[in-house]
Amino acid sequence: MQTKQKIALVTGAAQGIGLAITERLANDGILVVMADLLEDKLEQEASKLKNEGMQIESIRLDVGSESDIKLTFSKIEELYGRLDILVNNAGISPKKDGKSSKIIETSIDEWNKVLQINLTGPFLLTREALPLMMQNHWGRIINMSSQAGRTFSRVAGTHYSASKSGLIGFTRNLATEYGSYGITANCVAPGRVLTPMVRTVSSDKNAEFAKIAAVGRLGEPEEVAAAVSFLCSEEAGYITGATLDVNGGMFMN
Numbered sequence: 371m372q373t374k375q376k377i378a379l380v381t382g383a384a385q386g387i388g389l390a391i392t393e394r395l396a397n398d399g400i401l402v403v404m405a406d407l408l409e410d411k412l413e414q415e416a417s418k419l420k421n422e423g424m425q426i427e428s429i430r431l432d433v434g435s436e437s438d439i440k441l442t443f444s445k446i447e448e449l450y451g452r453l454d455i456l457v458n459n460a461g462i463s464p465k466k467d468g469k470s471s472k473i474i475e476t477s478i479d480e481w482n483k484v485l486q487i488n489l490t491g492p493f494l495l496t497r498e499a500l501p502l503m504m505q506n507h508w509g510r511i512i513n514m515s516s517q518a519g520r521t522f523s524r525v526a527g528t529h530y531s532a533s534k535s536g537l538i539g540f541t542r543n544l545a546t547e548y549g550s551y552g553i554t555a556n557c558v559a560p561g562r563v564l565t566p567m568v569r570t571v572s573s574d575k576n577a578e579f580a581k582i583a584a585v586g587r588l589g590e591p592e593e594v595a596a597a598v599s600f601l602c603s604e605e606a607g608y609i610t611g612a613t614l615d616v617n618g619g620m621f622m623n
Contacts, residue, residue, distance in 0.1 A: 559617070
């Protein structure tokens with residue numbers, strides 16, 4: 371089925387920032403395909419948003435699986451014949467007792483898993499999305515980096531920081547290669563935002579982050595979603611290869 375309505379794919383959409391982005395883009399009049407590995411939570415949230423009148427579809431997706439990604443895009447192309455917006459939001463940050471492993475404690479399996487989900491996954495998703503965007507000469511790709519990828523990480527592991535820094539470099543090259551097709555690519559780099567991932571860390575540690583922030587508090591998922599909404603808009607068509615920091619002043623560049 372061909373449609374003129376803009377279609378967005380948001381990964382990691384079942385909770386936290388991904389869910390907030392889904393809701394915001396749907397409120398912008400975009401049909402959003404929610405993708406996540408947390409199938410029960412995904413269906414629960416998708417049903418809730420549909421009941422509120424939003425145009426939502428959902429699909430179980432393991433962003434670490436190339437075959438899963440190819441199948442997802444086959445379905446999108448079959449159902450809609452297009453994809454206009456890709457938000458690579460899914461990511462992991464393994465913890466043990468609320469703490470990440472230091473470098474000498476990190477196994478190669480854990481290192482590879484984090485890079486597979488946080489960096490290789492967005493590459494594979496983007497590779498599949500580009501032909502659909504190129505045919506309409508319009509596209510918006512948003513890669514969710516992190517303050518940890520801009521400076522260093524106080525609580526996430528080195529593998530997480532490396533993956534998020536890698537996304538920034540990937541995004542710059544993506545922007546350069548495909549800007550002539552009307553496709554922009556940007557990063558959003560959240561600071562400490564109140565999500566399920568952040569809540570795996572102690573409340574004392576999160577309170578320390580709030581003190582560091584210039585605004586004196588942690589962020590809300592909806593504030594990150596607002597930044598994504600802008601970068602996906604027509605008005606942001608001259609912004610590409612950029613990283614937008616949403617961190618309450620914890621990091622200024």
